[in-house]
Amino acid sequence: MRRDASFPRITLFNITALMLWMKTYLAYKFSFDIRVDSWLQELILFINPLSFLLLVLGVSLFLTEQKRKQYLFLSSFIISFILFANILFFRFFNDFLTIPVLFQTKNMSDLGGSVTELINTSDLFYFIDLLVLGIIMKIKPEKLRKSEYSNYEKKMLITASLAIATFNLGLSEIVRPQLLTRTFDRKMLVKNIGAYNYHLYDIFLQSKTSAQRAFADSSELIEIQNYIRSKQPMPDEKMFGIAKGKNVIMVSMESMQSFVINRHVYGHEITPFLNDFIQDSFYFTDFYHQTGQGKTSDSEFIVENSLYPLGRGAVFFTHSQNEYHATPEIMKSHGYYTASLHANNKSFWNRDIMYQSFGYERFFNINDYEVNPENSVNWGLKDKPFFHQSIQHLLNMPQPFYAKLITLTNHFPFTLSPEDQTIPAYHSSSDTLNKYFPTVRYLDQALEQFIGELKTSGLYEKSIIILYGDHYGISENHNDAMSEYLGRPVTPFVSLQLQRVPLIIHIPGVKGRKISNVSGQIQVRPTIMDLIGIRGKETIEFGNSLFAENNDGLTVLRDGSFIGKDYAYTRESCYQRKSGELTDRRNCEPFIEKAKQELEYSDKIIYGDLLRFYKEIENRR
Ligand code: GP9
Numbered sequence: 001m002r003r004d005a006s007f008p009r010i011t012l013f014n015i016t017a018l019m020l021w022m023k024t025y026l027a028y029k030f031s032f033d034i035r036v037d038s039w040l041q042e043l044i045l046f047i048n049p050l051s052f053l054l055l056v057l058g059v060s061l062f063l064t065e066q067k068r069k070q071y072l073f074l075s076s077f078i079i080s081f082i083l084f085a086n087i088l089f090f091r092f093f094n095d096f097l098t099i100p101v102l103f104q105t106k107n108m109s110d111l112g113g114s115v116t117e118l119i120n121t122s123d124l125f126y127f128i129d130l131l132v133l134g135i136i137m138k139i140k141p142e143k144l145r146k147s148e149y150s151n152y153e154k155k156m157l158i159t160a161s162l163a164i165a166t167f168n169l170g171l172s173e174i175v176r177p178q179l180l181t182r183t184f185d186r187k188m189l190v191k192n193i194g195a196y197n198y199h200l201y202d203i204f205l206q207s208k209t210s211a212q213r214a215f216a217d218s219s220e221l222i223e224i225q226n227y228i229r230s231k232q233p234m235p236d237e238k239m240f241g242i243a244k245g246k247n248v249i250m251v252s253m254e255s256m257q258s259f260v261i262n263r264h265v266y267g268h269e270i271t272p273f274l275n276d277f278i279q280d281s282f283y284f285t286d287f288y289h290q291t292g293q294g295k296t297s298d299s300e301f302i303v304e305n306s307l308y309p310l311g312r313g314a315v316f317f318t319h320s321q322n323e324y325h326a327t328p329e330i331m332k333s334h335g336y337y338t339a340s341l342h343a344n345n346k347s348f349w350n351r352d353i354m355y356q357s358f359g360y361e362r363f364f365n366i367n368d369y370e371v372n373p374e375n376s377v378n379w380g381l382k383d384k385p386f387f388h389q390s391i392q393h394l395l396n397m398p399q400p401f402y403a404k405l406i407t408l409t410n411h412f413p414f415t416l417s418p419e420d421q422t423i424p425a426y427h428s429s430s431d432t433l434n435k436y437f438p439t440v441r442y443l444d445q446a447l448e449q450f451i452g453e454l455k456t457s458g459l460y461e462k463s464i465i466i467l468y469g470d471h472y473g474i475s476e477n478h479n480d481a482m483s484e485y486l487g488r489p490v491t492p493f494v495s496l497q498l499q500r501v502p503l504i505i506h507i508p509g510v511k512g513r514k515i516s517n518v519s520g521q522i523q524v525r526p527t528i529m530d531l532i533g534i535r536g537k538e539t540i541e542f543g544n545s546l547f548a549e550n551n552d553g554l555t556v557l558r559d560g561s562f563i564g565k566d567y568a569y570t571r572e573s574c575y576q577r578k579s580g581e582l583t584d585r586r587n588c589e590p591f592i593e594k595a596k597q598e599l600e601y602s603d604k605i606i607y608g609d610l611l612r613f614y615k616e617i618e619n620r621r
């Protein structure tokens with residue numbers, strides 16, 4: 001192999017790559033509002049355009065000199081165009097382009113009218129490199145000419161771009177574990193894998209989705225509908241319509257698990273307010289979260305569709321274009337105003353897009369809140385000011401309304417301002433568990449303040465209030481510390497029980513009681529419909545009302561674990577529910593199949609976008 005002494009010499013390829021690289025980085029810094037918290041993140045941001053640019057522009061090395069010039073100019077033009085389209089889109093939507101968004105006529109027409117207003121003269125900067133490239137090509141300086149690249153140079157280039165890509169992904173994995181499988185905020189994706197790789201990933205998601213959708217037909221939905229009809233219980237006539245015409249206020253309590261309810265840390269009650277509140281509410285003691293990788297967004301999905309989330313990825317990202325018959329849409333058709341309130345970027349978890357599919361009329365996001373360093377901690381606006389500011393939004397809504405509020409402070413890593421810490425942290429080997437208790441207490445106080453403000457504003461008596469925990473806060477990585485706190489070893493069975501989250505339903509004028517049937521998030525939607533008095537299934541749902549008679553009592557978690565009346569199953573083992581002792585696997589067998597079947601049916605609906613056939617099969621009946 002001959003080593004080429006002139007490598008890396010200045011060539012048209014190098015110049016094109018360098019200019020595009022720097023331009024992209026400057027766009028990150030000046031046109032996209034990407035927050036960088038550490039030098040490591042800055043490094044990732046800096047190198048992330050490189051692997052893509054080297055690979056795409058590197059194709060030119062395999063071309064003849066004339067073709068190479070054309071190729072470099074054309075790809076430079078296309079890449080610049082994509083970057084600039086994102087810059088404009090970002091100015092308007094504070095978000096990055098996705099393929100579905102390109103086909104969303106509503107978004108695009110919003111943008112279309114104001115494109116001219118969005119362009120500044122300083123944007124010319126983003127085209128300077130093309131101009132420079134054009135000039136170079138015109139004057140053809142002898143120094144930059146290179147008739148052919150050696151095999152060594154070609155190999156070097158491919159190796160370099162792959163090495164940079166691997167290095168980039170490795171660093172991102174350190175900074176943000178499970179980046180691709182969790183697919184959260186697009187800003188997070190762009191920050192880590194870069195604007196161009198992000199588009200490749202988006203294309204990948206899109207083609208996968210389209211293929212699965214293309215092969216689906218309505219017969220699949222009929223089969224699922226028959227299955228669901230066969231397990232439909234009778235509603236409890238005493239509860240049906242008990243809250244007719246009332247507002248529905250639903251609160252998603254970030255990372256709130258049931259094990260803190262009625263418990264202490266060093267003699268301090270952890271949730272004094274909730275412990276009181278459950279006394280005059282319905283409190284479900286054996287209620288489980290059923291979320292997967294989509295965490296909060298999965299819980300929203302389950303609670304508002306009565307479908308399971310997906311086994312991998314977040315359905316909010318992967319299937320936001322599906323047809324759904326979510327709670328907001330149904331409530332709206334029954335005269336309700338619908339809104340979600342959450343003081344985060346609207347694109348986080350792709351909420352802005354998914355909420356449209358759910359039929360929300362309004363999403364009060366970070367732009368609708370007064371957020372400053374004084375009232376923020378951890379992930380953003382603290383829960384107390386969030387609730388306080390939300391009251392005004394609620395009061396401005398036409399009634400009856402259906403409103404969902406999503407809290408944020410009790411989020412990993414459970415950082416709290418010292419003045420908000422009213423109970424001591426726990427002392428154990430896990431800092432996470434230690435800090436969890438004071439932030440849970442903060443959430444408890446925030447809820448107390450919220451309920452108080454609902455009372456003074458007059459909304460309390462006119463609303464049913466539903467509080468639920470979205471998913472676990474303490475993962476199994478903290479089992480040692482957890483068993484220290486609980487005073488018993490965390491076996492797989494105990495781990496399963498730790499997936500319980502609180503569900504509290506308050507209905508004005510109704511005393512409520514403790515309900516200990518096994519239940520899950522999938523039942524929240526049918527329960528709301530039951531209480532509001534919306535009769536009959538208007539769509540496909542896997543859950544039953546929590547107040548329905550002969551509730552079949554099988555709660556399936558996303559990983560295939562389940563909790564039944566007598567047995568529970570997790571990690572391939574069957575347990576006696578009462579004692580938590582291991583038992584013969586055969587006791588669980590009939591339910592293992594059932595649980596799998598149910599998850600598969602739900603997946604089929606999402607992957608095949610089957611709800612789009614719903615009207616068709618209903619009309620045929
Ligand atoms: C972000 C919040 C937290 O908006 O809902 O999401 P999580 O990380 O818990 O899924």
Ligand code: MN
Pocket residue numbers: 254255295296470471
């Ligand atoms: Mn959450």
